[in-house]
Amino acid sequence: MTGVVTTLRERTRPGRGAATAGPRPGRPRRSASRTARPWLLLAPALIVMGGLLLYPLLRVVLISLQDFGLRQLVSGRTSWVGFDNYAELLGDADLWRTVLPNTVVFAVVAVALTVVVGTLVALLLARLRPLTRGIVTTAIMVAWAVPAVTGTYVWIFLFTPGDGLAVQALDALGLTDAATANPFASRISFYGVATLNVVHHGFPFVALTVLAGLLTVPQEVTEAAIVDGAGAWRRFWSVTFPMLRPVFAVVTVLSTIWDFKVFTQIYLMPGGDGVNRGVLNLGTWSYVESFAQNRYGLGAAIAVLLTVLLLIITVGYLRLLFKEDEL
Amino acid sequence: MRASSLGKGLGVAGLLLFTLFPVYLMVVTAFNGRANAGSRSLWPEDWTFRNFTFVVGEGGFGRYLTNSLLVALGTVLAGALLALLAAVAVARFRFRFRTSVLVMILIIQMVPVEALVIPLFIQARSLGVLDSLLGLVVVYLAFSLPFAIWTLRGFVAAVPVELEEAAYLDGASWGRMFWSVLLPLVAPGLVATSVFSFITAWNEFVFALTFMADQDNYTVAVGLRRFFGQYGTDWGALMAASTLITIPVMVFFVIAQKRLTDGLVAGAVKG
Numbered sequence: 152m153t154g155v156v157t158t159l160r161e162r163t164r165p166g167r168g169a170a171t172a173g174p175r176p177g178r179p180r181r182s183a184s185r186t187a188r189p190w191l192l193l194a195p196a197l198i199v200m201g202g203l204l205l206y207p208l209l210r211v212v213l214i215s216l217q218d219f220g221l222r223q224l225v226s227g228r229t230s231w232v233g234f235d236n237y238a239e240l241l242g243d244a245d246l247w248r249t250v251l252p253n254t255v256v257f258a259v260v261a262v263a264l265t266v267v268v269g270t271l272v273a274l275l276l277a278r279l280r281p282l283t284r285g286i287v288t289t290a291i292m293v294a295w296a297v298p299a300v301t302g303t304y305v306w307i308f309l310f311t312p313g314d315g316l317a318v319q320a321l322d323a324l325g326l327t328d329a330a331t332a333n334p335f336a337s338r339i340s341f342y343g344v345a346t347l348n349v350v351h352h353g354f355p356f357v358a359l360t361v362l363a364g365l366l367t368v369p370q371e372v373t374e375a376a377i378v379d380g381a382g383a384w385r386r387f388w389s390v391t392f393p394m395l396r397p398v399f400a401v402v403t404v405l406s407t408i409w410d411f412k413v414f415t416q417i418y419l420m421p422g423g424d425g426v427n428r429g430v431l432n433l434g435t436w437s438y439v440e441s442f443a444q445n446r447y448g449l450g451a452a453i454a455v456l457l458t459v460l461l462l463i464i465t466v467g468y469l470r471l472l473f474k475e476d477e478l
Numbered sequence: 479m480r481a482s483s484l485g486k487g488l489g490v491a492g493l494l495l496f497t498l499f500p501v502y503l504m505v506v507t508a509f510n511g512r513a514n515a516g517s518r519s520l521w522p523e524d525w526t527f528r529n530f531t532f533v534v535g536e537g538g539f540g541r542y543l544t545n546s547l548l549v550a551l552g553t554v555l556a557g558a559l560l561a562l563l564a565a566v567a568v569a570r571f572r573f574r575f576r577t578s579v580l581v582m583i584l585i586i587q588m589v590p591v592e593a594l595v596i597p598l599f600i601q602a603r604s605l606g607v608l609d610s611l612l613g614l615v616v617v618y619l620a621f622s623l624p625f626a627i628w629t630l631r632g633f634v635a636a637v638p639v640e641l642e643e644a645a646y647l648d649g650a651s652w653g654r655m656f657w658s659v660l661l662p663l664v665a666p667g668l669v670a671t672s673v674f675s676f677i678t679a680w681n682e683f684v685f686a687l688t689f690m691a692d693q694d695n696y697t698v699a700v701g702l703r704r705f706f707g708q709y710g711t712d713w714g715a716l717m718a719a720s721t722l723i724t725i726p727v728m729v730f731f732v733i734a735q736k737r738l739t740d741g742l743v744a745g746a747v748k749g
Binding site for chain 1: 494568570586591592599616627684
């Protein structure tokens with residue numbers, strides 16, 4: 152598909168370039184070549200992103216309006232069904248009872264924990280001496296660098312029913328019975344483990360971003376607050392937080408976007424690949440419906456729903472960003 | 479004062495424990511010769527490289543590492559070139575729709591892979607390019623471009639325009655100026671974004687899982703699944719393979735973070 156798009160564009164481009172650029176594209180002062188040049192520079196990147204990000208996005212909407220199963224996949228025929236997939240999706244009790252709560256509650260809890268832990272870590276880092284701060288920052292980067300795939304397997308290892316170290320530890324504390332407990336069976340504990348995984352992976356970004364913000368707060372402001380007798384709690388809410396409101400807004404919205412569409416960390420956990428339907432979220436449901444059940448139309452409708460939700464959050468993010476720094 | 483420094487010490491200790499414990503456990507289990515026999519200790523009961531040799535040899539992980547390396551390098555090389563050209567366009571030229579292009583690049587980053595994997599799978603299947611490493615490179619290229627363009631734009635904008643004008647005064651064409659002035663100054667940014675493109679391609683899971691049917695074409699992220707569950711989980715092998723995947727990412731990550739924060743064009747305007 153991209154191959155076709157590329158050759159088409161390339162065939163038309165030199166002609167247009169020659170027509171507009173004049174005899175020699177020399178100095179950048181010449182106006183015609185100046186108009187064409189940015190577009191020539193942008194063209195390869197725009198073609199790739201258009202062909203592999205924008206066009207598929209349009210296509211997924213079209214697929215969501217079709218009955219698209221194995222037969223259509225093989226024959227290439229299309230059968231339009233209007234909004235049937237959406238009707239089925241919105242009429243499915245699983246959506247409202249299982250999938251949406253899993254997605255939204257998980258995102259809210261994970262984001263709240265990520266931002267709180269990240270902020271506390273940033274506040275701690277800001278109070279450390281440079282050497283200690285360097286060491287701790289490196290450790291945080293190490294946690295950040297662990298790929299989602301391998302990180303997820305480590306958490307599964309820790310919570311393996313029976314002999315996982317975390318299960319054993321909880322058993323020793325008398326909280327579970329290691330012989331019978333299966334953390335991956337129930338929805339709450341499944342998402343509890345997923346939350347640990349996602350927070351561990353996500354807090355470094357928040358911590359380092361907030362730390363960068365904290366270091367810009369002028370020393371005098373903090374000192375003035377101390378002189379006025381404000382405690383640490385009061386100082387944070389009355390001085391630091393208002394000054395860093397944009398930073399907090401950005402890390403919160405970005406974390407929300409990431410946690411809403413979390414896929415790998417859920418899919419890889421035992422039962423997360425559709426075997427245990429009680430732990431599906433929007434992302435895994437869409438994938439399982441498409442690639443395990445071969446119901447690409449319904450899967451596409453779920454994906455569109457997820458995209459629309461993310462788009463709403465993204466618009467909020469953009470409005471924050473534009474206030475911060477004009478393009 | 480003492481209470482607060484004690485609190486700080488406890489905070490640091492707790493933080494280091496939470497941050498590093500999973501990594502520590504991964505490495506320790508990778509070296510534990512009895513991990514497959516149900517050993518769950520915090521220190522290897524039997525130090526060995528057997529897990530690693532098994533994974534790379536019989537486990538077929540050497541092949542996956544090569545595949546991932548090829549895919550990631552392809553993504554990095556193509557991505558660096560395309561992103562740099564695009565970044566120059568948006569940082570150095572004022573043109574109509576410039577803001578629209580920038581906003582589009584930002585918004586496009588938020589599109590979930592779940593929405594892209596369905597149409598791209600169907601498209602790739604009808605074009606017969608499933609199961610090809612090159613197909614993955616093209617997809618990862620598209621994924622890494624928005625971030626790379628957005629980041630490089632800052633690096634390009636930080637190069638003083640006076641330097642470019644000086645090159646023009648010396649009679650350089652735009653192309654000559656690009657190669658001899660702009661490119662060397664943007665190099666640190668190029669390194670940083672390349673590292674992130676590498677990590678994107680190296681870590682990607684969903685597309686590799688969906689597009690690759692033949693085991694010979696697996697990348698590391700998908701290849702890991704072989705050790706999970708198929709014959710009961712082989713934890714020693716799984717953790718050894720995980721360690722092999724994680725180490726390059728960690729090294730690159732620390733490099734990139736330094737580069738991104740280091741002075742961008744320090745000294746460029748001096749002489």
